[in-house]
Each structure stands twice: as C-alpha cells, then as structure tokens.
Amino acid sequence: MRELRSFDCFSRMMKVPEDLRTQSSTGGLVSMISLLVISCLFLSELLSYLTPERTTSLSVDAGRDELLRIHLDVDFPFVNCEIMGVDALDVGGTAQLEITNHMFKTPIDHKGRPISSADRTRLARHAAKQSAPNAVPSPSPWKNGCGSCMGAQLAADQCCNTCAEVKAAYEKRGWLLVDLKHVPQCVREGITTITAGEYDPERGCNVHGFIEISKVAGRIHVTPGHSFEFHGRTLHDLSALRDHQLDLSHKIRKLSFGDPYPGQTNPLDGAEKHATTEDDKLGQHEYFIRIVPTTYKYLFSSPLRTNQYSQSYFFRRSDPNKGGQLIPGLFLSYDLSPIHVEVAESRKSFFHFVVQLCAIIGGVFTVSSMLSTFMDDVVLRAMRKSQTGKLM
Numbered sequence: 001m002r003e004l005r006s007f008d009c010f011s012r013m014m015k016v017p018e019d020l021r022t023q024s025s026t027g028g029l030v031s032m033i034s035l036l037v038i039s040c041l042f043l044s045e046l047l048s049y050l051t052p053e054r055t056t057s058l059s060v061d062a063g064r065d066e067l068l069r070i071h072l073d074v075d076f077p078f079v080n081c082e083i084m085g086v087d088a089l090d091v092g093g094t095a096q097l098e099i100t101n102h103m104f105k106t107p108i109d110h111k112g113r114p115i116s117s118a119d120r121t122r123l124a125r126h127a128a129k130q131s132a133p134n135a136v137p138s139p140s141p142w143k144n145g146c147g148s149c150m151g152a153q154l155a156a157d158q159c160c161n162t163c164a165e166v167k168a169a170y171e172k173r174g175w176l177l178v179d180l181k182h183v184p185q186c187v188r189e190g191i192t193t194i195t196a197g198e199y200d201p202e203r204g205c206n207v208h209g210f211i212e213i214s215k216v217a218g219r220i221h222v223t224p225g226h227s228f229e230f231h232g233r234t235l236h237d238l239s240a241l242r243d244h245q246l247d248l249s250h251k252i253r254k255l256s257f258g259d260p261y262p263g264q265t266n267p268l269d270g271a272e273k274h275a276t277t278e279d280d281k282l283g284q285h286e287y288f289i290r291i292v293p294t295t296y297k298y299l300f301s302s303p304l305r306t307n308q309y310s311q312s313y314f315f316r317r318s319d320p321n322k323g324g325q326l327i328p329g330l331f332l333s334y335d336l337s338p339i340h341v342e343v344a345e346s347r348k349s350f351f352h353f354v355v356q357l358c359a360i361i362g363g364v365f366t367v368s369s370m371l372s373t374f375m376d377d378v379v380l381r382a383m384r385k386s387q388t389g390k391l392m
C-alpha cells in the first residue's frame with residue numbers, strides 16, 4: 001500500500017484545504033453554464049451513438065428466379081373506374097391482362113376524395129330509372145334458367161339473367177359496357193341505350209394495389225378500354241373512348257418496386273400531370289424507369305431485398321376519336337440495372353462512446369476552471385481599484 005501511494009498523481013493536483021477555499025457568484029454562474037453544456041453535449045453524443053450509420057457498397061447483381069412486386073397507387077380525377085384497366089407485359093412473353101387479383105379501383109371526385117358507397121348506389125338507381133322506367137321483366141327465356149354474362153363471368157357456373165347482372169359482371173371485370181343492343185337481357189327489359197348515368201363526368205378513379213411479375217424488363221399499362229388476347233396476340237379495344245372526351249390527367253401517389261427501407265425516396269411519389277390544352281387530355285404518358293436492385297441490412301434484423309429506381313418522362317398526344325394511332329394511357333416501361341446496391345447499418349463502438357464522454361466532461365471542466373479563475377481575477381482587480389479610487 002505504501003508503494004501504491006507513491007503513484008498517487010492526484011495529490012499533486014488542485015487539492016486545496018477546505019478552509020482555504022472561496023466561493024463566488026462568478027464561479028457559481030460558470031459552474032451552471034458548464035453543467036448545461038455538458039448535458040447538451042452528452043445528449044448529442046448519446047443520440048449519435050444510438051442512431052445507426054448507413055454505408056453503401058456496389059456489386060454485380062447475382063439474383064436469379066426472383067419475383068418483382070410493383071406497388072402502384074394513382075388517381076385519374078376525370079375517368080370512371082369502369083373504363084380503366086391494368087395490364088402487365090414482360091420481355092419473356094408473359095402477359096397479365098385486366099388485372100383484378102391484387103389491383104383495386106375506387107371511385108373518387110375531381111379532388112381525389114373517395115365517393116361513398118351510398119352515393120354510388122343512389123347514382124346507379126337513378127340511372128336504372130332513367131333507362132327503363134316502365135320496363136317489366138318477362139320470364140326467363142333460358143331453359144336451364146342460366147343466362148350468359150357475355151364473356152364477363154368470373155366462374156363457369158355464373159349466371160346473368162337480368163341486364164343489371166350483366167352490368168354487374170362487367171363492372172367486376174372492370175370492363176365498360178358500351179352497347180346494350182347486343183345484350184339479350186337488356187333488350188328483353190327494354191334497356192337498349194347507354195344513359196348519362198353509365199358514364200358520370202363528375203367521377204374519377206383511384207387505381208391501387210400491387211402486381212407480382214418475373215424480375216425481367218417489361219411494361220405496366222393503365223389505360224382506358226379493354227385488353228384481350230386473339231390468336232396469340234394482345235389487342236386493345238378502344239370503344240370505351242367512343243362519344244367520350246376523356247382527360248387522362250393523373251397523380252401518382254405511390255410507385256415502388258418492393259418494400260420500402262429507411263431513408264428511401266421514390267422519385268415518382270406525388271408526381272402530377274395535368275392537361276393544359278384540349279389536345280393534351282388524351283395521349284401516352286410514358287415513364288421510363290431504371291430499377292436498381294438493393295439490399296438493406298438492418299442492425300438487429302434480417303436483410304431486406306428490395307429495389308430503388310430513377311425515372312424520365314415523355315408525353316405524346318394521341319386521340320383515337322381524331323385519328324390517333326397510339327393507345328392513350330399511363331405506361332410504365334421499366335428495365336433492370338446489373339448493379340446491386342447494398343446499404344448496411346452500423347454503429348460506433350461502446351468504447352468510442354465512453355472516450356467521447358470523457359473528452360466532453362474533462363474538456364468542459366478544464367475550460368470552465370480556466371474561465372472561472374480568469375473572471376475571479378478580473379473581478380478581484382476591479383474591486384481593488386474601486387477601493388483606491390482608480391477604477392475610472
């Protein structure tokens with residue numbers, strides 16, 4: 001113990017006996033300021049220690065046999081939901097037409113607010129009364145009591161015995177019924193014309209959901225009309241545009257390729273395109289997208305495989321009613337980058353945090369001691385000069 005006492009370096013430091021110590025208001029003020037500074041620096045360093053740092057590295061993408069999930073949420077304030085359809089095609093020849101599995105359509109007004117189901121029911125009843133106010137359905141002409149849904153049935157045993165059931169089947173498909181003269185149920189009930197209630201210019205459409213496709217280049221079409229396959233070829237029926245002056249102005253609320261990760265920004269989230277002239281209402285709004293495969297490695301959980309992207313935009317006017325040859329709509333043409341980005345979270349070591357705390361406490365204490373000594377010396381000299389009358 002005697003040998004250990006010889007190493008006591010603190011005995012050579014400022015250990016002043018209690019009866020020789022003096023306290024001053026200046027020292028108290030400096031002490032309070034020092035404690036405040038130490039507390040602020042401590043909280044700042046603690047927040048920096050608890051916040052993960054993100055490091056980015058690049059490599060060649062080696063992903064194979066993966067699926068690409070595309071999340072889409074877009075508003076068309078001036079186009080009815082019965083007209084709009086969603087198709088997905090890729091370079092491998094796979095085509096998903098009239099997607100309804102995970103894609104949903106919600107009627108909205110011109111300001112993007114959803115229209116309630118009560119309002120939709122009221123409009124449908126009003127349209128039905130205008131179509132055939134005095135029509136009395138006759139007995140079913142089908143022997144088996146099951147009428148055709150005109151190709152819109154979702155199941156093989158689905159029956160459409162009334163004009164309303166045919167319309168409902170088309171609505172579930174997302175198709176527009178533009179000609180009732182060739183629907184036997186509607187002819188039998190005396191409903192042969194499309195009224196203004198079938199296409200409401202006051203209603204728009206929100207298309208939202210996700211699409212799962214192979215991880216290869218391709219296109220997503222959100223277009224008015226009806227897509228179908230004929231002898232191995234994909235055709236598009238634009239009869240929905242007949243007698244209607246549509247406006248394909250839109251707002252992309254969300255577009256992402258995969259699940260989001262912290263700090264991610266999607267360039268097309270919140271993008272809006274509005275027609276400034278009559279000729280700009282119909283046309284191809286084409287977005288060219290470059291997808292970058294990305295893996296985000298969390299600090300305490302499993303990695304997330306997702307994607308980020310960049311984009312460019314191009315618009316071409318095309319109105320089929322005026323001889324335009326291009327299909328109007330919103331087109332997302334995407335391609336995959338061969339570069340893979342890896343974003344990893346990391347944190348400073350605990351020992352580095354302790355060293356920073358020691359530096360903060362020791363540094364502030366030393367500086368405040370020097371400042372207190374200097375201020376006490378200045379005040380003491382001022383008091384002496386004031387007593388001798390030499391302050392001025």
